[in-house]
Amino acid sequence: MNGVATLQNFGGPSILVIDDEERIREGCRKVLCKEGFDVETAASGEIGLKMIEEKYYDIVLLDLMMPNLSGFDVLSQVKYLHPDAVIIVISGYATIEYSIKAMKNGAFDFIPKPFTPDQLRVLVTKAIEYTRALKDIANEKSRMRVLINHLRDGVLAVDAEKRLVLANPAFFQMFGCDGEAKVGLSVSELCGGSRVESLIDGALSMPEGEFREHAEELVCEDAGGLPEAYISASCVPFRDRAGRNLGAITVLHDITAQKKMEHIKSDFVSMVSHEVRSPLNSVLAQLHVITDGLAGEVTPKQMEILGRASEKIKSLLSLSTELLDLARVESGLATIEKERVNPAEILEDQAAFHEPAAREKQITLELLPLPELPPLFVNRRNFEEVLSNLIINAIKYTPPGGKVVVSAATEDKFLKITVCDNGFGIAAEEQDRVFAPFYRIKNEKTRYTIGTGLGLAIVKSIIEAHGGFIRLQSEADRGSVFDVYFPLADS
Ligand code: ADP
Numbered sequence: 001m002n003g004v005a006t007l008q009n010f011g012g013p014s015i016l017v018i019d020d021e022e023r024i025r026e027g028c029r030k031v032l033c034k035e036g037f038d039v040e041t042a043a044s045g046e047i048g049l050k051m052i053e054e055k056y057y058d059i060v061l062l063d064l065m066m067p068n069l070s071g072f073d074v075l076s077q078v079k080y081l082h083p084d085a086v087i088i089v090i091s092g093y094a095t096i097e098y099s100i101k102a103m104k105n106g107a108f109d110f111i112p113k114p115f116t117p118d119q120l121r122v123l124v125t126k127a128i129e130y131t132r133a134l135k136d137i138a139n140e141k142s143r144m145r146v147l148i149n150h151l152r153d154g155v156l157a158v159d160a161e162k163r164l165v166l167a168n169p170a171f172f173q174m175f176g177c178d179g180e181a182k183v184g185l186s187v188s189e190l191c192g193g194s195r196v197e198s199l200i201d202g203a204l205s206m207p208e209g210e211f212r213e214h215a216e217e218l219v220c221e222d223a224g225g226l227p228e229a230y231i232s233a234s235c236v237p238f239r240d241r242a243g244r245n246l247g248a249i250t251v252l253h254d255i256t257a258q259k260k261m262e263h264i265k266s267d268f269v270s271m272v273s274h275e276v277r278s279p280l281n282s283v284l285a286q287l288h289v290i291t292d293g294l295a296g297e298v299t300p301k302q303m304e305i306l307g308r309a310s311e312k313i314k315s316l317l318s319l320s321t322e323l324l325d326l327a328r329v330e331s332g333l334a335t336i337e338k339e340r341v342n343p344a345e346i347l348e349d350q351a352a353f354h355e356p357a358a359r360e361k362q363i364t365l366e367l368l369p370l371p372e373l374p375p376l377f378v379n380r381r382n383f384e385e386v387l388s389n390l391i392i393n394a395i396k397y398t399p400p401g402g403k404v405v406v407s408a409a410t411e412d413k414f415l416k417i418t419v420c421d422n423g424f425g426i427a428a429e430e431q432d433r434v435f436a437p438f439y440r441i442k443n444e445k446t447r448y449t450i451g452t453g454l455g456l457a458i459v460k461s462i463i464e465a466h467g468g469f470i471r472l473q474s475e476a477d478r479g480s481v482f483d484v485y486f487p488l489a490d491s
Pocket residue numbers: 393394397398421423424425426434439440441442446450451452453454455456457479480
């Protein structure tokens with residue numbers, strides 16, 4: 001259209017023109033009505049304000065220099081009544097100072113008199129696009145709010161100064177705090193000293209290049225100190241384009257029902273395992289009586305059959321021991337009996353203990369020289385069980401001639417223990433599954449290796465019950481690296 005601006009009517013924004021000069025008022029009205037807009041006019045600031053009090057206008061064209069109520073007074077009133085309205089200032093005394101002052105007071109733009117219909121169209125087009133963007137943001141905000149308010153999970157967003165930016169009803173309910181809590185309230189006022197606050201601190205202090213979820217299971221106790229509810233809390237930072245932390249989002253998920261089911265399952269498993277142990281032990285003892293020849297002579301064939309039966313019973317006994325262990329860890333019993341231990345001493349004992357089995361299989365088991373290691377606050381038996389399971393597995397799943405290397409070092413607020421082998425390795429698709437109870441990889445290489453599939457499940461449960469985590473890197477036929485992280489005693 002030869003450089004002439006065209007206006008697009010985006011669903012009819014309403015426009016009010018406030019000017020004491022009839023020629024300008026009518027000129028604007030005609031140009032804008034021609035484009036199909038809903039345009040109204042006011043001959044003074046007072047009339048304009050009255051109209052604005054009664055109706056919302058998307059765009060206000062406002063003369064700065066009017067008798068009585070000045071354009072600046074009208075501007076501040078409009079901003080007060082309708083902060084989203086877009087104001088374009090018109091003035092015959094167009095100076096830079098006036099424009100700056102008007103913009104500082106919230107005007108969107110400035111059009112000096114006299115102006116052409118085309119200049120007016122260009123500016124109004126710009127203003128309409130701006131109002132459209134504002135509406136999109138407002139709609140998006142309202143959609144987000146409805147979504148967040150209807151989530152069953154609790155959501156809390158705080159800024160970098162740990163002041164509440166947003167929290168949904170589920171959060172207030174789960175956290176048992178007053179729903180009246182206001183935006184701007186500090187986290188210490190809301191839930192000071194709680195684990196949620198330390199998760200937020202962890203997320204906010206996360207360095208730029210790193211992105212990690214801080215997660216923890218929270219136990220809410222009743223008046224008698226018994227667990228009443230279990231909440232899984234996770235917290236991540238949110239950042240600007242430059243990667244700076246702007247704040248943190250915490251999500252609380254109620255896992256009470258799941259925990260109760262797990263406890264029922266653990267109790268059941270430990271009851272059954274416990275109950276089968278004594279009959280199994282007595283069958284084993286009776287078999288020994290026969291195989292030792294105390295019940296009469298035994299033929300070589302009978303001996304062979306009884307030997308196989310004893311082996312089966314022994315493996316059932318070891319399954320029930322592992323099931324009992326797992327149930328104990330899952331029920332939280334194991335972590336009650338924590339003590340301060342010297343990890344270096346336990347690592348050396350474990351390496352020495354498993355060395356003969358490794359040697360027998362022609363595998364080199366090496367413990368790398370240990371740096372100065374701080375103490376850990378753990379259940380000693382469980383800690384030993386983690387190391388023992390990982391070393392036994394490394395020996396079991398590495399062919400003769402292979403190598404198993406154990407090392408340890410502090411990393412951040414954790415003690416990292418690494419058990420590395422150059423054995424069968426674990427294919428990528430199996431790597432998550434191997435931590436599930438009873439999962440065993442079945443292939444040509446592993447088919448003759450005996451196991452219950454509970455070892456790594458026990459290892460993972462123990463580590464997590466101590467607030468740590470385990471990482472696995474492995475490649476089929478190249479070997480595996482298990483990294484275990486235990487929090488340091490005073491972290
Ligand atoms: P189990 O050894 O009794 O089968 P685990 O839970 O300890 O049970 O291990 C699960 C599976 O993970 C094993 O069956 C084995 O296939 C695989 N696995 C564990 N450790 C290693 C390892 N170091 N190298 C290769 N595979 C392993």
